[in-house]
Amino acid sequence: MDRSRLIFIFVGVGILAAIIVAIAVPVSLNNKSKRSPELARQYMRETPLIDGHNDLPYQFKKGINNQLQTVNLNERPPWDPTHTDIPRLRDGLVGAQFWAAYTSCDSQYNDAVMHILDQIDVIKRMVQMYPETFDFVTTAEGIRDSHENGKIASLIGVEGGHNIDSSMASLRMLYELGVRYMTVTHSCNTPWADNWLMDEETTPEHNGLTDFGKDVIREMNRLGMLIDLSHVSVKTMNDVLDIVTAPVMFSHTSAYELCNHYRNAPNSILTRVKENGGVVMVNFYTKYINCPPQNVTADDGYATLAQVADHMDHIKLICGWECVGFGSDYDGVGTVPEGLEDVSKFPDLVAELIERGWTEEEVKGALGNNLLRVFDAVEEERDALAADTLPYENTMPRDSGAEVNNTCRTYVYNP
Structure with missing residues (x-):
């Protein structure tokens, strides 16, 4: 065979190979793209997606004064914005939901316990209405x-x-009613713990947890109640992590490194949560995902599904894949990312993780296995403590801070 013919054959083979690659790569990528949503739904059928935080019960309070019989959750609720109803929960393949029993900080020192019972009641009635x-x-x-x-x-x-009104007895009764996590603070200090806003202050009120606050944490471990560190100051996070004997959770918190908002968890805390064996369930609120707003004028900024996945990637990098979860905050926030408009969109976020190379084990961990592992460990610690740890009987000191001259209090003293 002469040299010119050989060159012609090699060139022809090269061109043919290039054509095959040019056709095959897009087809392969397209098949991968098509397969990711299918895999996402398969994984979600096999492992429950556990969402750490949904504020639908507060929408019941605001929108219909907890009169559940006036709405049908098989249809879209009448209030706006609305992120949650039964058809969309089903479309989103939600397997388990922590419903938030929330009361305003205005109720502190007043009628917080009454309001929290109201919220617990409406959650239980909702479940009973749609068995x-x-x-x-x-x-x-x-x-x-x-x-x-x-x-x-x-x-x-x-x-x-603030919903326990600084009462160990109230904490225990909430557990008896079925409460399985408590966020240590909301956006206000309690008489025994600092909230996240104290990270903006030079002189925080308590510098983390007080001695009574530390006993609240210990009592939660004894009860088997998950300790939620969303909304607390970094010093409070560290104080809790110093004394807990079981893993902690962040029910709706994202990564500070990607969005410098004090509601998010910094790398120093993510590292400690990894050591603790806890879980960080990523919040979808645009303010906590993409801050400050980039090239937009809207007050709350703008965020995308991909940016939420970025937060999950970052937490996976620093804390480990065993640390990641979903904590949407649906119906508790005014703005959510494009692509995550409501509870029906969870499979799209799961598909995005698959597209990014998360393995089946890692995806199923984020879906629910990570939270289940933490929950199992909290229950195991409760059982281990049951034999020789009695309930904490100490009470909140009434001679300092906001408790001084509090006319809402009545006292019974031993003679």
């Missing part, structure tokens, strides 16, 4: 059973330590 959809559960195993039975496991998380 074909919801299961009320209080254990990790209950979440697994509900998912296997095609129900949405419904749990209660109290948002804000």
Whole structure:
């Protein structure tokens, strides 16, 4: 065979190979893109997506004064914005939901306990009204059973330590009613713990937890109640991590490194949560995802589904994939990212993680296995402490701070 013919053959083969690659690569990428949504839904059918925080119960309070019989959750609720109803929960393949029992900081020192009971009651009544959809559960195993039975496991998380009114007895009674996490503060200090706004102050009120506050944390470990560090100051986070004997959670918090908002967790804390074995469930609020606003004029800024995935990637990098979860804050925030407009969009975010190379184990961890591991560990610690740890009986000192001359208090003293 002469040299010119050989060159012609080599060139022809090269051109043919280039054509095959040019066709095959887009087809391969397209197949991957098509496969990711399918895989996302498969993984979500096999492992419950557990959302750490949804404020629908507060919308009941604001919108209809908790008169549940005036709305049908099988249809879109009448208030705006609305992120949650049963059809969209089903479309979003939500497997378990921590429903937030929230009361305003204005209720502190006044009627917080009454309001929190009101919120717990409305969550329980909602579950009872739609038994074909919801299961009320209080254990990790209950979440697994509900998912296997095609129900949405419904749990209660109290948002804000002010709701126990500085009373260990109130904390214990909330647990008896089914509350399984409490956010140590909301956006106000309690008499025993500093909230996230103190990170903007040079002189925080308590510099983290007071001695009574530390005992509240210990009592939560004894009860088997998950300790939620969303909304607290960094010093409070560190104080809690110094004394807990079980993993902690952040029910709706993102990464400070990507968005410098004090509601987010810094790398120093993410590193400690990894050591603690806890979980950080990423918040979707635009202010906590993309701050400051980039090239926009809207007050709350603008964010995308991809940026939420960036936060999950970052937490995975610093804290480990075992640390990541979903904590949407739906119906508790005014603006959410493009692509995550409501609870029906969860599969799109799961598909994005798959596109980014998250393995099946990592995706299923973020979906719910990470939270279930934490929940199991909290329950195991409760059982281990049960034999020799009695309830904490100390009371909040009434001779300092806002408790002084508090006319809302009545006291009974021993003779």
